[in-house]
Amino acid sequence: MMGQIEKNGSLHGQALPVERVQIGARMEKNLVKVLKALAEYFDISLGDLLEGIVLHAFEQKHPFGEETLKRITQLKEVYGMDYDASASHRFIEQTAAEEPD
Numbered sequence: 001m002m003g004q005i006e007k008n009g010s011l012h013g014q015a016l017p018v019e020r021v022q023i024g025a026r027m028e029k030n031l032v033k034v035l036k037a038l039a040e041y042f043d044i045s046l047g048d049l050l051e052g053i054v055l056h057a058f059e060q061k062h063p064f065g066e067e068t069l070k071r072i073t074q075l076k077e078v079y080g081m082d083y084d085a086s087a088s089h090r091f092i093e094q095t096a097a098e099e100p101d
Contacts, residue, residue, distance in 0.1 A: 025053060038071070
């Protein structure tokens with residue numbers, strides 16, 4: 001995915017006008033930190049990053065190349081994201097009062 005982004009941030013091919021909407025989505029805090037940092041790395045919005053990841057997933061394609069995967073590994077270490085995809089079905093909501101020190 002990110003390999004397709006040119007220096008000016010546009011994707012290959014003709015521009016495709018879209019209507020975007022706000023979504024109310026909650027995600028695990030450290031995952032969000034990694035995603036925001038990755039979006040910043042590519043100088044794109046978090047929404048653009050998520051759109052690209054989801055569109056690739058819908059086509060069963062890998063959204064990231066080898067260099068980006070290495071960057072993601074670094075960002076996961078920095079932000080304490082010490083779990084993988086298998087954890088997604090085991091997440092339970094924790095309130096701020098329950099957070100460990």
